[in-house]
Amino acid sequence: MSEKKVSFWRIFWPSLIAAITVSILGWGIWALIIGSALRVEPFEVASKTVLHMTLDGQIGERTKASLNPTELKLDNQLGLATILFALKEAKSDDNIEGVFLEIDNLNCGMASAREIRNAINDFEKSGKFVVAYNGGEMVSMKNYYLTSAANETYGFPSSNMEFLGLGGELMFFKGLLDKLEIEMQVIRGSNNDFKSAVEPFFRTNASDSSRMQTERYMASMWQTMREDIAADRNVSIEKLNDLAENASIVSVSNAVKNNLIDATKYRDEVLSIIAKKIKVKTSSDIEFLSFSKYAKERFYQDQTLTKGDAPNIAVILAEGDISRTGEGLTSEDICKLLKEARENKTIKTVVLRVNSPGGSALASDEIWREVQLTNDKKEVIVSMGDLAASGGYFIAAPGTTIFAEPNTITGSIGVFGVIPYIGAMLENKLGISFDPIGTNKHSVMSLNRRLSEDERRAIQQEVDKIYDRFKEVVAIGRGMTLEQVGIVARGRVWTGTDALKIGLIDQLGGLQDAIAYAAKKAGISKKKVLFYPIAEKDNLTAIIEAIEESTESIKIKNKQLSESILKYYENLKKIESISGIQMRMPLVPQFN
Numbered sequence: 001m002s003e004k005k006v007s008f009w010r011i012f013w014p015s016l017i018a019a020i021t022v023s024i025l026g027w028g029i030w031a032l033i034i035g036s037a038l039r040v041e042p043f044e045v046a047s048k049t050v051l052h053m054t055l056d057g058q059i060g061e062r063t064k065a066s067l068n069p070t071e072l073k074l075d076n077q078l079g080l081a082t083i084l085f086a087l088k089e090a091k092s093d094d095n096i097e098g099v100f101l102e103i104d105n106l107n108c109g110m111a112s113a114r115e116i117r118n119a120i121n122d123f124e125k126s127g128k129f130v131v132a133y134n135g136g137e138m139v140s141m142k143n144y145y146l147t148s149a150a151n152e153t154y155g156f157p158s159s160n161m162e163f164l165g166l167g168g169e170l171m172f173f174k175g176l177l178d179k180l181e182i183e184m185q186v187i188r189g190s191n192n193d194f195k196s197a198v199e200p201f202f203r204t205n206a207s208d209s210s211r212m213q214t215e216r217y218m219a220s221m222w223q224t225m226r227e228d229i230a231a232d233r234n235v236s237i238e239k240l241n242d243l244a245e246n247a248s249i250v251s252v253s254n255a256v257k258n259n260l261i262d263a264t265k266y267r268d269e270v271l272s273i274i275a276k277k278i279k280v281k282t283s284s285d286i287e288f289l290s291f292s293k294y295a296k297e298r299f300y301q302d303q304t305l306t307k308g309d310a311p312n313i314a315v316i317l318a319e320g321d322i323s324r325t326g327e328g329l330t331s332e333d334i335c336k337l338l339k340e341a342r343e344n345k346t347i348k349t350v351v352l353r354v355n356s357p358g359g360s361a362l363a364s365d366e367i368w369r370e371v372q373l374t375n376d377k378k379e380v381i382v383s384m385g386d387l388a389a390s391g392g393y394f395i396a397a398p399g400t401t402i403f404a405e406p407n408t409i410t411g412s413i414g415v416f417g418v419i420p421y422i423g424a425m426l427e428n429k430l431g432i433s434f435d436p437i438g439t440n441k442h443s444v445m446s447l448n449r450r451l452s453e454d455e456r457r458a459i460q461q462e463v464d465k466i467y468d469r470f471k472e473v474v475a476i477g478r479g480m481t482l483e484q485v486g487i488v489a490r491g492r493v494w495t496g497t498d499a500l501k502i503g504l505i506d507q508l509g510g511l512q513d514a515i516a517y518a519a520k521k522a523g524i525s526k527k528k529v530l531f532y533p534i535a536e537k538d539n540l541t542a543i544i545e546a547i548e549e550s551t552e553s554i555k556i557k558n559k560q561l562s563e564s565i566l567k568y569y570e571n572l573k574k575i576e577s578i579s580g581i582q583m584r585m586p587l588v589p590q591f592n
Contacts, residue, residue, distance in 0.1 A: 043297040045095040046287045048278050053101045053291035055116075055146070059083070059108035061319040061355050061385060062533070063296060078292055080112050080385070081317065081353075081531055084512055085302065086295030087119040091126045097278045098129035099291065100270075101150055103143045104136055109355075109386025110221055111405035111496070113142055115510040117149040117228060124151055129277055133270050134252060134261065138162060148229045148260070152273070155252030157264040163249035165241075166218045166225075170210075172200045181424040185451055187459050188416045188491070189467030195414035195491025197390075213493050217409060220495040224406040235259050303535040311530035313518055314341035315351045315511075322359030322367070322391045329356050331366035334395075337532040338370040342377050347530075349522040350374055351514050352399060353383045358390030361415060361466050367395040368473060375400060379521060383514035384408045384505070389493060393504070394470060397477035401521075402505040403514040404496035411504055413474055414491025415467040417459060423448035478503055 055078075063079035090096045099120075106113070120130055132150035134143065139161040147153050155161070177184060184201035196210035206214070226237040235258070243249050243258060255261040265273075271283035280286060316337050320328025341350050352371060358364065374380050375398055382388075382399030389412035396402055396410075404410055426432040426448065436444035442455060451459070471485045478485075480503060488494075488502045499505045507513070519527045 043301070045093065045289060045294070047095050048097050048280070049095050049287045049289045050097055050274060050278065051090060051099045051291040051294055052288045053099050054104065055101075055106050056104045057107055059106070059112055059116075061317040061353055062531070063299070063535075076292070078295065079317075080108075080115060081315070081511065082295045082299045083116060084119050084510075085299050086291065087123045088512075089298045089302075090294070091123045091128070096128065098131065098274070099123065100274055100288070101130055101132040101147060102135065103132075103147060106140075106143055106146065108142075109409075110142070110145075110225070110407040111384075111386045111409075111510075113146045114224070114228065114405050114407060115512075117146055118510060119512075120146075120149040121232070131270065131274055131277075133265075133267060134159060134161070135267060139252065139255075141166070144255075144260070145225055145229065148232050152262050154263055154265040154270050154273075155255060155261045157252065157266065159252045161249050161252050161255050163244055163255070163260070164247060165244040166222045170200065170206055170214075172204050174200070174202055174204050177201065181428055183421040183424070183450070185419045185421055185456070186416065187419075187456065187463050189414050190460075190464050191486075192414040192416065192467065192491040194493070195412070195416055198416050198418055201418065209492075216498070217493055217495045220497050221407040224495075224497065229260075233260055300535050300537060303531060306528050306530050307534060309528060310346040311344075311528045312346060312348045312522070312524050313351065313515060313527055313529045314344065314347045314349075314532055315353060315515065315529055316341060316532045317353050318367075318395070319353075319355040319385070322356055322363050322395070324360060324363045324366070329359070329367075331360075331363040333533075334367050335370040338367075338374050341532060342370075342374040347378065348524060349378055349518045350380045351383055351511075351518050352380050352396070353385060353511055353514075354388040354392050354396050355385030356389075356392035356395075357387045358392050358394070358412065361391065364391035364394045365469075368398060371395055372398045379518070381514050381518040381521070383509075383511045384410055384496065385511075390414065390491075394473060397474050399477070401507065401514075401517065403507050403509045403517070404499060404505045405510055406495065406497040406508055408496035408499075409493055410496060410499050411488070411494040412491055413470055413485070413489035415463050415470060416491075417463055419451065419459075420447055421450050423450075474504075 058077045059080055060077045061080055063077060063082045065076045087099075090099070101120075124130055129152070130150040132147035132153040134147055134153065134155040136156070136159060139155060139159055141162050141164065144161065144163065184198075186198045186202055188195050188198065193207070193209045194213050196207060196213075199207060199210055222241075223237075226240045229235065229240060230237045239258075243260075249255050249258065249260065252261055252264055256264055268283065271286065275281070275283045275286055278286065316334065318329050318334050322329045322331070324330060325332050338350070338352075341347050371380055379400045380398070382396045382402040384392075384396065384402065384404035386408065388396050388404065388408060388410045393410055393413060423434065423446075426434075434446070434448045436446060436449070438444045442452075445455070471482055471489055474480065474485045474489070475482050484503075488504065494502065494504060496505060496508055500508060507517070509517075515527065515529060518524075
């Protein structure tokens with residue numbers, strides 16, 4: 001019996017029609033979702049609202065979001081400027097009753113954490129409450145430092161807690177490089193013995209200079225942290241040090257016994273406390289509003305109005321590794337912003353916010369020139385963030401007045417260059433050899449051969465020339481002699497507290513302090529502050545944020561790489577991108 005053949009077209013047409021139908025339905029559903037997301041409604045805050053402040057992830061200088069294609073979600077960074085502005089706005093917002101603060105996986109420097117603490121303390125002066133809850137498996141040192149600013153702070157009964165002081169590990173690659181037969185030819189500025197960023201390439205441990213400066217700035221930062229915690233928790237700084245020294249705090253329960261935390265509570269109990277504060281029956285009656293949403297909306301509204309209302313203060317946010325182009329703090333972008341602020345006739349003064357470990361010496365010099373040109377026309381006040389070191393300090397030096405937090409890391413006035421020699425590895429490991437041919441003695445400058453003495457001497461001279469230029473820039477900007485600069489330079493890192501003593505900065509304070517000072521010096525009674533880059537809403541980002549807020553989704557995070565490995569990977573990426581002579585600070589231990 002022969003099988004009956006089915007016509008191709010009898011299969012093709014129904015399949016095609018079905019596919020088109022499913023596609024139309026899919027697009028229709030997406031159109032409904034996007035349509036609802038694009039429906040613009042005025043941002044309103046209900047009465048008796050409590051801001052739910054969840055600081056999770058990276059806090060940078062400015063708010064930005066990017067689409068993560070691997071997880072189909074937004075990677076949000078909440079900017080410090082946005083956070084500080086929102087807390088100031090909420091302080092006088094009659095609809096805001098208080099703040100419920102929860103922190104998970106906070107990623108920022110200690111200076112940023114301190115600025116947020118100060119803003120929380122200022123918010124509390126209004127009589128409104130801040131209730132902090134320390135949940136999760138582990139309450140880190142940084143998380144506790146920030147939450148200790150709250151009126152009341154509670155912790156999950158069985159959570160562990162870390163209160164051990166400050167410490168970190170430096171990673172050294174020399175052993176690995178030796179095994180691979182790779183030699184890193186390091187050339188530092190003469191007398192730059194504190195410029196330890198390159199030590200991992202030719203040492204297996206920290207030098208005495210590196211260890212001394214690291215211990216000093218850690219001790220200074222630890223002192224600042226203890227003073228801040230002591231003021232808010234009514235515990236002496238001596239007792240705080242004893243608790244850390246003896247590892248007395250290993251759990252939230254230990255913290256309660258030593259008055260670091262008010263009580264152990266389950267989260268629902270904390271919500272009940274908040275309900276009583278705002279006089280509603282149950283925690284389900286609390287009108288919570290995302291602090292992040294409130295901050296972004298209020299900041300964007302303010303900047304939109306300011307932009308069209310003759311702004312008189314420009315705040316330029318300069319964050320990241322310094323390079324000419326690409327990501328981070330690029331001379332291409334920052335120079336344009338400085339020029340734009342300088343040529344804006346309504347702008348009376350400029351605040352340059354620097355948060356950078358340095359980078360390209362050439363790009364740093366390009367930015368320095370624009371800061372100098374701006375300062376000749378209208379005063380530039382510098383505000384330092386977590387880091388303003390090496391190239392970051394170079395671009396800050398021409399500022400009329402420099403502000404830094406006590407635990408800001410700055411200085412690192414020094415220069416280095418690194419040229420790898422990989423010829424031995426390629427020949428001995430892979431069997432690849434090279435035979436240079438050229439018209440002149442030095443016409444083939446290659447990674448496949450070592451530098452000759454003449455070549456090393458020439459590069460050393462160029463590095464020293466740039467180092468001398470760095471010292472000259474600092475001397476002019478700070479009103480110091482070259483000899484005075486030479487004493488505090490040598491690549492050494494300082495905290496804001498110590499930098500004030502040696503004349504590298506003028507005043508201790510944060511971004512808001514610098515803005516207030518700039519306004520006063522410029523004779524501005526009504527501040528109209530415009531932040532650069534100018535805040536703009538991205539339609540795609542707004543759509544995805546709206547979808548994330550309006551739909552329930554399971555977010556599966558990539559756990560293949562631990563956080564520490566990711567940090568090492570980022571460091572290696574930075575090393576790979578380095579070219580030319582550098583003004584870059586030492587690798588800094590990461591504090592939890």
